[in-house]
Amino acid sequence: MDHTIDDIPADALAFNPHVAALPPYNAGMNIAVARSISGRADIARLASNENPDGCSPAVLAALSSPALEPWRYADPACTALRAALGRKLDVAPDTIVVGNGSEEMIAAVSRAMLVPGSRVATVVPSFGLHEIEPLAQGAEVVKVPMTADLAFDLDALERSIAAGPRIVFLSSPWNPVGPALDRSSLERLIAAVRPGTLFVLDEAYFEFADATCPDGLKILRESGVAFVVLRTFSKAYGLAGLRVGYAVCCNAELARVITAAKTPFNVNAAAQAAAIAALGDEAWMLASVERLRGERQRVAITLQGLGFTVAPSQTNFLFFDCGGDSASLAAVLLRQGIIVKAWREKGYERYLRVTIGTAAENDHFMSALGQVTRR
Numbered sequence: 001m002d003h004t005i006d007d008i009p010a011d012a013l014a015f016n017p018h019v020a021a022l023p024p025y026n027a028g029m030n031i032a033v034a035r036s037i038s039g040r041a042d043i044a045r046l047a048s049n050e051n052p053d054g055c056s057p058a059v060l061a062a063l064s065s066p067a068l069e070p071w072r073y074a075d076p077a078c079t080a081l082r083a084a085l086g087r088k089l090d091v092a093p094d095t096i097v098v099g100n101g102s103e104e105m106i107a108a109v110s111r112a113m114l115v116p117g118s119r120v121a122t123v124v125p126s127f128g129l130h131e132i133e134p135l136a137q138g139a140e141v142v143k144v145p146m147t148a149d150l151a152f153d154l155d156a157l158e159r160s161i162a163a164g165p166r167i168v169f170l171s172s173p174w175n176p177v178g179p180a181l182d183r184s185s186l187e188r189l190i191a192a193v194r195p196g197t198l199f200v201l202d203e204a205y206f207e208f209a210d211a212t213c214p215d216g217l218k219i220l221r222e223s224g225v226a227f228v229v230l231r232t233f234s235k236a237y238g239l240a241g242l243r244v245g246y247a248v249c250c251n252a253e254l255a256r257v258i259t260a261a262k263t264p265f266n267v268n269a270a271a272q273a274a275a276i277a278a279l280g281d282e283a284w285m286l287a288s289v290e291r292l293r294g295e296r297q298r299v300a301i302t303l304q305g306l307g308f309t310v311a312p313s314q315t316n317f318l319f320f321d322c323g324g325d326s327a328s329l330a331a332v333l334l335r336q337g338i339i340v341k342a343w344r345e346k347g348y349e350r351y352l353r354v355t356i357g358t359a360a361e362n363d364h365f366m367s368a369l370g371q372v373t374r375r
């Protein structure tokens, strides 16, 4: 007799209750779905903060090189990539852990540090995984809301950090809002850290920030607090589909425990080769960032001209109050072939996040938005 999944009694499955209760991750919409909804081929995919310029030709060459041997297990220690990163950042390679995207490092840090009942501090609106991964470990997540003028609430954050959570997760530049902590604000928050707290600074958008923004890694290294700085090849370097990011840790012992918390062959051979090639062609990345910052300025001015309140951005996206439910606006834009991210966290449903695309994609977005607001 054939059994189906529906025959399995509910009580036959004993889930980890922390994992079973997790909210879903709100990922950007798939391009094929957007094509079928809009009936258009030219989709402007502006929901996932990818690099619309692609990636360096040196990366494509490395991916088609005979030196890449897909039939072999890749180096589980990412030795060559960690050496290259160590030179670039002037840190010891044994303090670096490479992940299957920096997302995996958020999970590994959470596994390494948290037990059920541990407390974690972060902000809201937030990068979903800064909450989801701690919740998966049974931690309690305390979230500090942004201020009315779309900035970090430094007083509240300082109190929340001084209360001694096991981990503080902050992204700066801040996804989804956009601003970065300036040097004195970052130093103030670091000064509030007590022994027993790990300060995790997620710098996924580091490369897009102004020269006036601080290098969080430098400041944390001089601070004497326990820290992890997260960076990624997904955004400015344009390798989102390959999944490679990394954690720089305050010492080798923390890196060892985070390594123990990840899967052994987490970073595949193509990702390792691509990341090394990308580091070898920083000129490509810098030119792309320069262009995207110019486009960011152009889109921000247009949004403001349409009457929207836009958060200041040090990233490759803009976050703005669309004046009503952002999901309805996102649905209207989708019918015109534009994918944006309507924010769904409670209290922030009026906000929309749009990634800076190519000039043509940005024009497409701005003209569609202009038509909607004129109605």
Ligand SMILES: *Cc1c(COP(=O)(O)O)cnc(C)c1O
Pocket: 049, 100, 101, 102, 103, 104, 127, 171, 175, 202, 204, 231, 232, 233, 234, 240, 243, 244, 245
């Ligand atoms: C995009 C993003 C990441 C994820 O990067 P991957 O390296 O692709 O996993 C991490 N943190 C923040 C804040 C991000 O916006």
